[in-house]
Amino acid sequence: MTTIQAEAARQISSETAQRVAFLNRGPRAFHVVLAQQFDRAKIESLCTLSEMLRTIAATRAGAQFLQTLLPYRRAMLYFRQPSTRTFLSFTAACQVLGMPYNSVRERFTSSEVKGESEEDTIRVLSQYHDIIIMRHPAEGFAEHMAHVLARMGREVPVINAGSGRDQHPTQALLDIYTLFRCFSPPARGGIESAYASNPFAGKTIAFVGDLQRGRTVRSLAYLLCRYEGVKLLFVSPPELQIGQDILDHVERQGIEHEVSFDLAQCVERCDGLYITRLQDEWDVAGESKSIDYSRFHLTFEMAPRFKPTLAILHPLPRRSELDERIDRLPQAKYWEQVRNGMWMRAALMSHIFQVDDAVRDHFRQYYTY
Ligand code: CP
Numbered sequence: 001m002t003t004i005q006a007e008a009a010r011q012i013s014s015e016t017a018q019r020v021a022f023l024n025r026g027p028r029a030f031h032v033v034l035a036q037q038f039d040r041a042k043i044e045s046l047c048t049l050s051e052m053l054r055t056i057a058a059t060r061a062g063a064q065f066l067q068t069l070l071p072y073r074r075a076m077l078y079f080r081q082p083s084t085r086t087f088l089s090f091t092a093a094c095q096v097l098g099m100p101y102n103s104v105r106e107r108f109t110s111s112e113v114k115g116e117s118e119e120d121t122i123r124v125l126s127q128y129h130d131i132i133i134m135r136h137p138a139e140g141f142a143e144h145m146a147h148v149l150a151r152m153g154r155e156v157p158v159i160n161a162g163s164g165r166d167q168h169p170t171q172a173l174l175d176i177y178t179l180f181r182c183f184s185p186p187a188r189g190g191i192e193s194a195y196a197s198n199p200f201a202g203k204t205i206a207f208v209g210d211l212q213r214g215r216t217v218r219s220l221a222y223l224l225c226r227y228e229g230v231k232l233l234f235v236s237p238p239e240l241q242i243g244q245d246i247l248d249h250v251e252r253q254g255i256e257h258e259v260s261f262d263l264a265q266c267v268e269r270c271d272g273l274y275i276t277r278l279q280d281e282w283d284v285a286g287e288s289k290s291i292d293y294s295r296f297h298l299t300f301e302m303a304p305r306f307k308p309t310l311a312i313l314h315p316l317p318r319r320s321e322l323d324e325r326i327d328r329l330p331q332a333k334y335w336e337q338v339r340n341g342m343w344m345r346a347a348l349m350s351h352i353f354q355v356d357d358a359v360r361d362h363f364r365q366y367y368t369y
Pocket of ligand 1: 082083084085086087162171315316317
């Protein structure tokens with residue numbers, strides 16, 4: 001690394017540290033905007049909490065207990081882009097914790113059609129709610145609104161549920177939780193220690209598809225860089241390569257990595273395959289039409305070359321990049337991944353509202369053997 005590169009890296013680290021310091025409150029996340037807010041201790045704590053929540057919720061008495069945790073808080077889901085999983089898993093997570101919620105999804109049903117700005121809309125929403133979960137096409141909008149609310153003296157937590165092409169940190173948390181459960185399933189009675197290990201050392205995780213515009217990949221790459229010994233493969237058409245900022249970050253963290261334009265060559269050495277669809281909603285002039293995406297489809301014909309322990313993940317929705325016949329293979333983990341999202345998002349809100357100790361105490365009292 002040259003002196004100039006070292007200085008640039010130092011500036012990036014210092015700028016990110018300042019952003020993270022604003023978003024976190026000491027060891028806790030307050031706003032959730034960047035995957036870089038989550039170190040191994042936080043990831044471990046949230047995965048353990050997710051595991052406890054799903055265990056407690058499996059009994060009627062446990063589910064009733066969880067619903068006593070947050071009935072005095074209200075959540076707002078402000079979604080400016082389409083969503084099935086993120087929206088509904090957050091609403092389901094609110095229900096798990098007994099927290100009422102409201103939503104604004106369509107501009108034409110809000111006073112934005114009368115000319116009210118998005119900023120003013122969110123200022124208003126913050127008056128009625130204790131947390132705002134936000135999906136927005138503009139990168140940085142959630143972080144900007146966190147600052148706006150702080151300046152007006154109504155600082156409620158802002159959760160980034162997808163920001164432009166930049167980040168989707170809550171998806172990355174559920175993704176890493178899913179990978180943990182695949183590589184190192186928690187043993188009965190061993191939940192409290194299951195997520196302290198590093199099951200990623202020596203594992204090769206491939207990100208496949210439209211890596212340039214896929215925000216879930218970017219956020220998960222940041223989280224995986226917390227685990228030394230992992231190897232990351234970025235497999236995409238040349239036109240849709242992962243951003244240089246992510247490659248620089250991976251490099252700075254000393255994580256082994258490789259860029260490839262050939263999925264067929266990579267399949268058999270993968271322990272994790274994270275497939276993504278073509279994100280053509282971001283096209284400016286139909287440029288995706290000229291890209292041969294079929295070479296980045298995971299086909300059923302490739303299955304004999306999969307490791308038996310391979311974990312195939314997809315943030316969904318899928319198109320034809322993931323053959324439906326793969327659904328019946330034991331390597332297909334994407335439906336579990338969807339369900340894990342509800343528990344991880346419930347864990348995150350328990351953490352933010354500081355009822356996580358009540359969950360841990362309840363688990364230790366009633367669910368350890
Ligand atoms: N994975 C994901 O963000 O899905 P939705 O767009 O359906 O929320």
